């Protein structure tokens with residue numbers, strides 16, 4: 001049965017880096033499809049080696065888009081799609097995700113011979129198209145990327161409210177470290193507070209920037225490194241995870257108290 | 262004539278800190294109204310000394326909200342309002358702004374004896390309620406807060422697309438420094454590239470955290486400091502600014518090129 005995973009988190013927290021690297025890890029033994037659901041449309045850049053056209057761009061040009069138009073082959077045959085976003089100020093920023101989900105569904109891209117589908121979803125607001133992967137069973141499990149910073153945890157808590165509201169399944173919290181003091185304790189305590197756990201910890205590493213400049217994943221450019229092993233480890237933890245919860249988000253006063261101590 | 266200013270920027274970039282401090286600076290000689298348009302609803306916390314109820318919270322409880330219910334007095338008589346946001350996963354995150362603008366309009370809160378109205382607006386997505394201050398002439402001038410980081414400048418460029426689309430006036434770019442190498446050059450070059458300028462530069466300072474812990478602005482807690490003077494200087498630059506442009510945002514390839522050099 002196809003594993004359908006949604007990765008949420010605050011903009012800039014490291015979702016695309018994590019999604020592209022775990023996809024590259026899975027690609028060794030699995031058929032993988034990565035779907036970018038962030039208007040930044042750059043999730044798949046390090047898999048394909050360049051930015052690919054978004055579904056929104058493509059349907060503007062072509063009335064009848066085919067799978068070949070929208071699905072690109074990346075590193076180790078990972079299949080790549082970008083939803084895209086409309087021009088700012090013109091309609092809902094999540095519209096790209098809505099159009100993309102509809103089209104992928106219609107074209108039968110979600111075929112059974114896929115082992116893993118990973119959605120990379122903007123998490124600064126949980127509304128409109130950005131709630132679709134939670135809402136419409138496009139994804140069965142959610143992981144939230146955070147650091148130990150207030151802003152990232154605030155967004156994570158907010159995403160939990162959306163996950164709970166839409167009765168989706170939280171698999172765990174991924175700590176993408178920013179080098180904050182006591183970062184892992186803070187993130188672990190946060191995870192515990194909302195009824196979840198830390199699925200994996202990814203340290204800060206210059207290899208991320210170095211591989212990104214070459215439009216590659218760490219798995220591709222530094223495949224023998226410790227950092228690559230940690231992405232493989234995270235991929236494995238996600239794949240074998242069987243604990244899912246409906247999270248218990250904190251109300252704002254409890255959250256502020258939690259962070260201030 | 263009332264000066265109506267909207268401050269936009271990526272979540273966590275420092276909008277609320279800047280808005281509350283320039284409001285405190287203006288309050289000495291002007292009647293000021295601050296309107297939080299970020300679902301985080303914490304713009305006015307350092308002016309009032311605590312979190313105030315949001316308009317969305319209040320209209321849920323009271324059918325006929327009066328100005329006394331929604332407008333709170335803060336430091337030096339700055340008037341404070343928070344729009345709030347709906348529960349994540351339930352409707353548009355910008356709905357709080359839409360409801361708030363309608364109610365403030367109906368209640369005549371935008372009276373002529375106000376000298377300055379400042380909107381603090383989430384800028385990660387420029388859609389729904391978050392585009393309202395640009396769209397409906399609630400604000401006449403826009404300033405964008407950024408740092409030298411890719412994510413912040415990407416968001417700033419995105420906001421410029423919204424400002425241009427909605428034919429709003431960009432007054433300038435505010436650099437809230439994060440301590441990046443060559444930060445001021447990067448932000449200045451970005452401003453120049455989009456046809457604007459840097460209106461002010463605010464350095465990173467521990468006084469921000471220290472006053473925030475006391476739910477105060479730097480102006481209130483460290484009124485004689487250099488940091489307080491810089492907020493006053495920024496307030497003055499904004500107040501006396503007469504150059505406005507419709508910005509020329511960069512397309513994604515030009516933006517990536519700009520950042521990579």
Ligand SMILES: Nc1ncnc2c1ncn2[C@@H]1O[C@H](COP(=O)(O)OP(=O)(O)O)[C@@H](O)[C@H]1O
Nearest residue numbers: 011012013014015016017203204205208209212
């Ligand atoms: N573990 C890490 N170590 C160092 N830099 C990182 C790490 N993870 C992400 N980054 C950097 O942070 C920035 C944002 O990451 P990205 O994956 O694009 O975030 P998102 O997709 O959540 O917006 C990128 O410039 C990336 O190079």
Ligand SMILES: Nc1ncnc2c1ncn2[C@@H]1O[C@H](COP(=O)(O)OP(=O)(O)O)[C@@H](O)[C@H]1O
Nearest residue numbers: 272273274275276277278464465466469470473
């Ligand atoms: N100039 C500064 N120096 C140090 N910390 C700052 C500065 N400006 C903002 N911060 C900190 O950054 C965080 C985010 O600022 P905030 O004003 O709440 O951002 P926004 O309103 O854009 O989400 C806060 O914790 C604040 O204390």
Ligand code: SF4
Nearest residue numbers: 092127128353388389
């Ligand atoms: S639903 Fe969310 S993404 Fe769509 S217009 Fe509203 S704020 Fe923007």
Ligand SMILES: [Mg+2]
Nearest residue numbers: 015016038043
């Ligand atoms: Mg991304």
Ligand SMILES: [Mg+2]
Nearest residue numbers: 276277299304
């Ligand atoms: Mg704020």
